[in-house]
Amino acid sequence: MSKSGREIELKLELETTAQDALKRAGSIDGFTASRAVNKTLQSIYFDTPDQALRKAKISLRVRKSGNSWVQTVKLGTGVMGGLSSPVEAEHPVKGRALDFSVIEDPCVHDRLLEIIGDAPLSECFETVMKRTVRNLTRDGDGTFIELAFDSGNILAGSGSQPLTELEMELKSGPSLALFEAARALLKDIPFRFSPYSKAERGYRFAEGSAPAERAPYFAEEVTFESGITTEHAFRDVLRSCLTQISENRLAVLSSDDPEGPHQLRVGLRRLRSAFRLFRPILNPATMAPLDQMAKIIATEAGSLRDLDVLVDEIVTPLVAKAPATLSFDALLENLNASRDQCTRTTLTDHLKSEEVNGFLLDLAAYTEGRGWLDPENFGQTQLLAQPVETHAGDALAKQWKKVLRYGKRLEELTVAERHEMRKAMKKMRYGIEFFGCLYPKDTVKPFLKRMKKLQDIFGYLNDVAMAEQLPVKCKVIGANALATNQAIGFVIGWHEAQCQTMWQHAKGYWEATRETPKFWT
Numbered sequence: 001m002s003k004s005g006r007e008i009e010l011k012l013e014l015e016t017t018a019q020d021a022l023k024r025a026g027s028i029d030g031f032t033a034s035r036a037v038n039k040t041l042q043s044i045y046f047d048t049p050d051q052a053l054r055k056a057k058i059s060l061r062v063r064k065s066g067n068s069w070v071q072t073v074k075l076g077t078g079v080m081g082g083l084s085s086p087v088e089a090e091h092p093v094k095g096r097a098l099d100f101s102v103i104e105d106p107c108v109h110d111r112l113l114e115i116i117g118d119a120p121l122s123e124c125f126e127t128v129m130k131r132t133v134r135n136l137t138r139d140g141d142g143t144f145i146e147l148a149f150d151s152g153n154i155l156a157g158s159g160s161q162p163l164t165e166l167e168m169e170l171k172s173g174p175s176l177a178l179f180e181a182a183r184a185l186l187k188d189i190p191f192r193f194s195p196y197s198k199a200e201r202g203y204r205f206a207e208g209s210a211p212a213e214r215a216p217y218f219a220e221e222v223t224f225e226s227g228i229t230t231e232h233a234f235r236d237v238l239r240s241c242l243t244q245i246s247e248n249r250l251a252v253l254s255s256d257d258p259e260g261p262h263q264l265r266v267g268l269r270r271l272r273s274a275f276r277l278f279r280p281i282l283n284p285a286t287m288a289p290l291d292q293m294a295k296i297i298a299t300e301a302g303s304l305r306d307l308d309v310l311v312d313e314i315v316t317p318l319v320a321k322a323p324a325t326l327s328f329d330a331l332l333e334n335l336n337a338s339r340d341q342c343t344r345t346t347l348t349d350h351l352k353s354e355e356v357n358g359f360l361l362d363l364a365a366y367t368e369g370r371g372w373l374d375p376e377n378f379g380q381t382q383l384l385a386q387p388v389e390t391h392a393g394d395a396l397a398k399q400w401k402k403v404l405r406y407g408k409r410l411e412e413l414t415v416a417e418r419h420e421m422r423k424a425m426k427k428m429r430y431g432i433e434f435f436g437c438l439y440p441k442d443t444v445k446p447f448l449k450r451m452k453k454l455q456d457i458f459g460y461l462n463d464v465a466m467a468e469q470l471p472v473k474c475k476v477i478g479a480n481a482l483a484t485n486q487a488i489g490f491v492i493g494w495h496e497a498q499c500q501t502m503w504q505h506a507k508g509y510w511e512a513t514r515e516t517p518k519f520w521t
Contacts, residue, residue, distance in 0.1 A: 009084045010168040010178040011194035016151065018189045019164055023132045023149050029184040031143070034135040041065050041152075044126045045202055046098060048119035056115045059086075059199035062096055069093050073108055077200065081242050081364040082193030083178075125156035125202040127163065136181055143173030145181050154198075156206040163201060165194060179365035186361075188354040190253060193246055193364065216259035217247035219267065223437045230391040231372075231384035234278045237434050238367040241271040245294075246360050249351050252301075258308040261301045261347065268298035271363075273430040277395040281383045283374030290366060293359045300347045306466055307339040314467050315491055322490050330480035331470075331487045338473075392435035396520040399428045407510055415465050422458040429455060435520070443519035450513040457506045464495045 014022070023036060043063040047053045053060055059074045071093045074086040091102040098121065103109040129152035136145040148167040153160040170178050182191075196204070222240050224233050244267030251260035271294050275287050311332065319328050350356060365371060374380050383391075406413060406421035413421065429451050436444045470491065476484040 006085055007088045008170040008175055008178065010182060011079060011082050011084060011197070012166045012168070012182065012186075013164065013192040013194050014166055014186075014189060016164050019149055019151065019166060022166070022185060022189070023134075025185070028136060028181070031136040031138050031145075031181060031184060034137075037133045039065055039131050039133070041129045041131050041150075042126065043129070043198070044096060045124050045199055046121045047124050048116060048121060050119070051124075051203070052115050052117075052119060054199070054203055058112070058115060059197065060098070060112070060121075061199070062093060062098065064096075069095055071098060071102065073103065073112055074197075074199075075108060075111060077197045079194055079197055079200075080239055081367055083364070083368050084197060125154060125206045127154050127198055127202060128152050129163070138173070138177065141173050141177065143177040143181075144171040145169065145173070145178065146171055147185070154202050154205045156202065159205070161201075161205045161211065163198070165198070166191075176365050176369050179361045179369075183358050183361045186357055188352060188357060190250065190352055191357070192250055193243070193360075195243075214247075214250045214254040216251045216255075216257055216263045217244055218263060219244045219270065221437070222434050224388060228388050229384060230278070230281055230386050230388045231370075233388035233391075233434075234274070234281065234372065235367060237274045237278075238271070238363070241267055241274060242360070242363050242367055245271065245363075249356065249360070253348055253351055256344075258305070258312065261304045261308070265298050265301040265305055268294045268301065269426065270430050272298070273427045274434065276427060277399065277431050277434065278372075278391070280394075281380060281391070282372045283377065283380075285374075286366065286371045290359070290363055293355075297350065297356065297359070300343075300350055304339065304343045304347050307335060307343055309463055310466060310470075311335050311339065314463055314495065315487075318491055318494055321494070322487070326487055326490055327483045328487045330476050330484045331474060331491075334474050334476055334484070388435070389438050392438055393520045396428070396431050396435060397518075399424070399431050400518065403428050404514070407514060410507060410510055418458060419462055419465070422455065422462055425451060425455050425458065439519045443517065447513070447516045447519060450509060450516055454506065454509040454513055457502050457509060460502055461499060461506070464499050467495055468492055 025033075027033065041063055043061045045059065045061045047060065057075070057077045059072075059077050062069055062071050069092065071091050073089045075088075076086040077084065087108065089103055089105050089108040091104065093099045093102060100109060100112065103112070129150045132149040134147045134149075136147060137143060146167075146169045148169065150163065150165045150167065152163055154163055168178050168182060219240055222237055224236065228236075245264065248260055248264035248267055251257065252264055272291055275282065275291050315328065315332060315335065322328070402424045403421065406417060406424060409417075429448070432444065432448050432451070436448070470488045471485070474484065474488065
């Protein structure tokens with residue numbers, strides 16, 4: 001049976017044991033679930049020698065299910081936040097070979113021939129998957145979703161690579177139903193938004209690329225196409241933030257690497273900064289719950305990050321600088337115990353919760369479902385449609401005024417106000433990273449360079465202010481109390497001396513930053 005049209009899929013990765021458990025799950029809140037049906041799928045993917053189809057985001061395959069073969073062409077195979085919405089043309093064929101004569105959609109047929117040209121097609125790789133299918137339906141809105149639990153291998157040459165994935169394809173109903181169903185199905189099971197289609201995974205394996213590890217994830221540079229609207233720019237920024245947050249959630253859960261919680265907090269701060277920089281175009285009612293949950297998780301990640309900095313950057317480096325008569329053993333033991341037994345546990349327990357799963361899926365739904373629309377804001381349509389260059393200049397100018405308000409009183413700032421200035425500068429820096437691609441690099445670089453140096457100084461001052469709280473946070477009693485207090489005294493004294501010098505640098509860097517031409521004006 002032939003079919004043609006646009007499909008909408010949500011692709012998620014789970015641990016194999018978790019996926020096996022979900023296959024056997026009974027009822028799913030809010031949906032009616034069918035019994036599971038199992039099948040084996042063998043898919044062979046084709047391309048030209050120079051991978052013209054891959055470059056054009058087209059996949060071409062034939063798939064065997066039982067004794068039947070089906071040829072499928074997908075146009076627009078990119079995956080964003082786990083969501084894929086290609087145009088699909090699917091037709092029965094007689095065997096493993098391709099047959100373009102069966103393609104009924106002339107647009108698909110012509111586009112395929114345009115990309116291939118005279119180049120030969122050959123088999124690139126194949127996948128062999130065991131698929132368990134369950135159907136979800138919901139009364140009232142016509143929702144019909146096919147759950148496909150895939151487990152198998154990618155085969156290329158003589159090698160193979162395991163692949164486990166959950167595909168949720170919307171057959172009918174509102175697109176947001178995919179995220180609602182995922183939330184009801186997964187509950188507190190950690191997941192990953194699949195970054196690639198099966199075709200792209202196959203290409204990467206055939207090229208020798210290793211599967212992505214759950215390592216700390218650094219946000220990629222945000223770039224906008226020329227003439228992009230403010231709305232589409234905001235969507236692209238959200239996608240960047242969502243990827244950084246969701247990837248580092250898994251990094252924190254799978255490793256004690258201190259970079260994981262740091263990058264998780266950065267991703268959450270970038271998200272909250274984006275909400276503020278794009279505030280004029282947003283519906284505050286839909287933004288507020290996401291912003292509040294991001295703040296909660298960022299605070300938990302920040303507590304762990306602060307202890308990582310205290311241990312690794314504030315206290316430990318001074319062990320070699322201190323007099324031999326001082327002992328840091330009890331101090332470090334206390335800090336490490338607090339970090340591992342309390343702070344890390346609080347964060348990881350929350351990251352494994354149904355609440356955080358819901359936050360990630362709600363953020364994805366907000367991003368891909370235009371959750372920022374405000375039916376009561378009649379001027380919003382014009383703001384959304386304006387070129388992002390117009391919005392960027394206004395947003396950066398507004399944020400710079402907030403920084404400037406503190407900078408004018410730099411000599412008088414209290415410790416708390418220095419912290420607020422530091423946060424204002426962070427938001428300014430994130431804004432520059434979001435919008436910097438819109439301006440000539442040689443005008444952005446000087447300002448950003450000075451901002452980073454100023455931020456580094458304020459960051460160190462904040463770390464030292466945190467170290468000054470050690471007598472309250474790190475109370476050791478008994479035989480080790482004296483040694484601990486002496487070590488704390490040395491740490492505070494040493495870093496406060498450094499602060500005096502650093503603060504003089506801060507004044508100079510602030511003047512240099514203030515006098516640097518503002519590229520957005």
